[in-house]
Amino acid sequence: xxxxxxxxxxxxxxxxxxxxxxxxxxxxxxxxxxxxxxxxxxxxxxxxxxxxxxxxxxxxxxxxxxxxxxxxxxxxxxxxxxxx
Amino acid sequence: xxxxxxxxxxxxxxxxxxxxxxxxxxxxxxxxxxxxxxxxxxxxxxxxxxxxxxxxxxxxxxxxxxxxxxxxxxxxxxxxxxxxxxxxxxxxxxxxxxxxxxxxxxxxxxxxxxxxxxxxxxxxxxxxxxxxxxxxxxxxxxxxxxxxxxxxxxxxxxxxxxxxxxxxxxxxxxxxxxxxxxxxxxxxxxxxxxxxxxxxxxxxxxxxxxxxxxxxxxxxxxxxxxxxxxxxxxxxxxxxxxxxxxxxxxxxxxxxxxxxxxxxxxxxxxxxxxxxxxxxxxxxxxxxxxxxxxxxxxxxxxxxxxxxxxxxxxxxxxxxxxxxxxxxxxxxxxxxxxxxxxxxxxxxxxxxxxxxxxxxxxxxxxxxxxxxxxxxxxxxxxxxxxxxxxxxxxxxxxxxxxxxxxxxxxxxxxxxxxxxxxxxxxxxxxxxxxxxxxxxxxxxxxxxxxxxxxxxxxxxxxxxxxxxxxxxxxxxxxxxxxxxxxxxxxxxxxxxxxxxxxxxxxxxxxxxxxxxxxxxxxxxxxxxxxxxxxxxxxxxxxxxxxxxxxxxxxxxxxxxxxxxxxxxxxxxxxxxxxxxxxxxxxxxxxxxxxxxxxxxxxxxxxxxxxxxxxxxxx
Numbered sequence: 001x002x003x004x005x006x007x008x009x010x011x012x013x014x015x016x017x018x019x020x021x022x023x024x025x026x027x028x029x030x031x032x033x034x035x036x037x038x039x040x041x042x043x044x045x046x047x048x049x050x051x052x053x054x055x056x057x058x059x060x061x062x063x064x065x066x067x068x069x070x071x072x073x074x075x076x077x078x079x080x081x082x083x084x
Numbered sequence: 085x086x087x088x089x090x091x092x093x094x095x096x097x098x099x100x101x102x103x104x105x106x107x108x109x110x111x112x113x114x115x116x117x118x119x120x121x122x123x124x125x126x127x128x129x130x131x132x133x134x135x136x137x138x139x140x141x142x143x144x145x146x147x148x149x150x151x152x153x154x155x156x157x158x159x160x161x162x163x164x165x166x167x168x169x170x171x172x173x174x175x176x177x178x179x180x181x182x183x184x185x186x187x188x189x190x191x192x193x194x195x196x197x198x199x200x201x202x203x204x205x206x207x208x209x210x211x212x213x214x215x216x217x218x219x220x221x222x223x224x225x226x227x228x229x230x231x232x233x234x235x236x237x238x239x240x241x242x243x244x245x246x247x248x249x250x251x252x253x254x255x256x257x258x259x260x261x262x263x264x265x266x267x268x269x270x271x272x273x274x275x276x277x278x279x280x281x282x283x284x285x286x287x288x289x290x291x292x293x294x295x296x297x298x299x300x301x302x303x304x305x306x307x308x309x310x311x312x313x314x315x316x317x318x319x320x321x322x323x324x325x326x327x328x329x330x331x332x333x334x335x336x337x338x339x340x341x342x343x344x345x346x347x348x349x350x351x352x353x354x355x356x357x358x359x360x361x362x363x364x365x366x367x368x369x370x371x372x373x374x375x376x377x378x379x380x381x382x383x384x385x386x387x388x389x390x391x392x393x394x395x396x397x398x399x400x401x402x403x404x405x406x407x408x409x410x411x412x413x414x415x416x417x418x419x420x421x422x423x424x425x426x427x428x429x430x431x432x433x434x435x436x437x438x439x440x441x442x443x444x445x446x447x448x449x450x451x452x453x454x455x456x457x458x459x460x461x462x463x464x465x466x467x468x469x470x471x472x473x474x475x476x477x478x479x480x481x482x483x484x485x486x487x488x489x490x491x492x493x494x495x496x497x498x499x500x501x502x503x504x505x506x507x508x509x510x511x512x513x514x515x516x517x518x519x520x521x522x523x524x525x526x527x528x529x530x531x532x533x534x535x536x537x538x539x540x541x542x543x544x545x546x547x548x549x550x551x552x553x554x555x556x557x558x559x560x561x562x563x564x565x566x567x568x569x570x571x572x573x574x575x576x577x578x579x580x581x582x583x584x585x586x587x588x589x590x591x592x593x594x595x596x597x598x599x600x601x602x603x604x605x606x607x608x609x610x611x612x613x614x615x616x617x618x619x620x621x622x623x624x625x626x627x628x629x630x631x632x633x634x635x636x637x638x639x640x641x642x643x644x645x646x647x648x649x650x651x652x653x654x655x656x657x658x659x660x661x662x663x664x665x666x667x668x669x670x671x672x673x674x675x676x677x678x679x680x681x682x683x684x685x686x687x688x689x690x691x692x693x694x695x696x697x698x699x700x701x702x
Contacts (some may be wrong), residue, residue, distance in 0.1 A: 025152045029512050031269060032147035034187050044295070045302040048400030054409060054511050056302055056396060061184050063294070063515040065396050067403065070512065 003071040004055065006043045012076040014039045021073040030070070034060045041076055088139040089254060090171055091130070092162060094195060095179030096188050097145030098516040100207045103237035104179055105142040106525050108246075115532070118158055118169055124427070125170075132251050141173070148269075149194055154430045163198060175201040175253050177246070182212035182219055182234070183517070185280035190272045196230055199263025201253045204232045205246060211517055216288035224283040229261070237522060294517045301393050311397055318381040319485060320478040322374050322454070329373035337366035356553060359618040364549030364611040365542075371455040371607065375537055376530055378451050382420055383529045387521030391416065392513055399511045405493045406500030408432055409511030411441040415492070418448035419485070420533075422661045426668055436506040440499050442668055443678055446661050447492035447654065449485045452606040456652050457484055459610050463633035464645040487653050491685065503677070548601040548608045549615060556619055570616060575600075589687060590647040590694030592640065606658055643697035650693035656682030
């Protein structure tokens, strides 16, 4: 499922990131925030009164905020981590 | 240029770099600019234990040596020795957040590989401990191959230890390391992760304060109410807390003014000192307490980590008008002053997004408008309680700020559909942990702001007041003239001409007169009015016993006062803002556009207010 659909406070792992859906600099920033295939991720808050705001999520030990178009490019999976 | 050994403080954003910089250099800081770019250069002095001085420079925080914005570019160029106007640092202090090692070590490894003498400051160890994380600095030091010092900016021990390590770097007892071949991003990341794991002694899950607070602070409803409440308290405090210090400054100004009146014979010199200098400059300096209160709140919001949360809450709205959520931070600093606000837009990477933010920044009510609002509200809005302990004056002030914000959002919407059309901006930010700010950092920030404000009062405001006094005092009206001195003077004649344009929106000659020198700085409008009314006062009127507010009340109808307030919501006049816009947008095109649209809006808003108020019989 996409990070936008991940229920709040349910630990998950990044399965795949559609880097092509992101601009080069946004992709770089996400990588610098520690987002990569296999990283642990947890959605913490959805912003905006009408559900159109950004998403705050925990990646490793960091909390980052991103808009929904970015979150939609991140495919996550719940359950145990891979050996990777 | 100073030829002291140069040490650069470098690290990720939110690694606590600035607090560490303040703790190491204290008040001995120098703010400047890198030549050719508008990135602030923050430098300070630091002494080694044998007394030898070093220059410590605080580089903008960045995540890697692969920059995405102009300030990150400076950091990269300085550590590579490529920055024009800056020498290659003799040593680096790499600051990493102890509770976010995985991430911060990656950049630290990238920096260590450069081969410069390096010390790593393992910062904010106290917050890591709070999060149940215990680290071994020795393991870290062994793995990284450079000294690692545990620091907490508030504690002296870590700082002394850091200084000792710098001693070692500069007395030659540390051998230079060869620079390593740069590793790729993924290799750096896995290396960072491996070292971080090795350095963690114990990790106990603990209740995190930040997560608990965020459940409320980022809640779509509760969080928004909290943000509004904070802003509301901020604007109420600007009035409530400032009464006593303002009374004190006013007392001082009155004492100075009557002392000057007593000591000097009636004549030009006395008029110059009393009407021009003391009344003019004094009427602006009196707002120092209110400006400091406003800055106090902004500095607190930044230092606690709340500012990014506010940006998160506002992002939905910002997205709707086509702006990046990041734009919220420069816009909020524009409440203090549009100049640093416009400079802070450098963190926005999309050029059109950034341009739109620059163009609407002057609509945020800057602190220079506060004196104008304060004097008009004080004179025309009764100090009533509207219930629940809310003062009417504070409420009106709050509404003026809101009017500026709504205006800015509408303008952004229109600009994004027309002149700055393009892809909508993004919002990608790290949310720092909450922390209690160090009182010293807040005091230092306030001190720097106070100095800047008083310098303005002593230079720009003083000069404009003096020039205005000259223009108002000459030529002298003949003794038996029916025309008043102000009307007879050069300034009065110019203002009477300008008044033809401004009369339809309810402005009188005195306002036209005040608006001209207010080009230099908005708050000059107040000192200009003070000078005009001080000079214009009747002979038998005891000059010093009536405040500017009382004089305005006698001379202005209410609709005029309201129109004046509405004008200042948009208030296009401010030379510094125009200059910084020209510098940031590389030309005259956008600043001219900005002046044009602001004047049009100011004129329309003042006119609508005046006509509505008059029609309503106010």
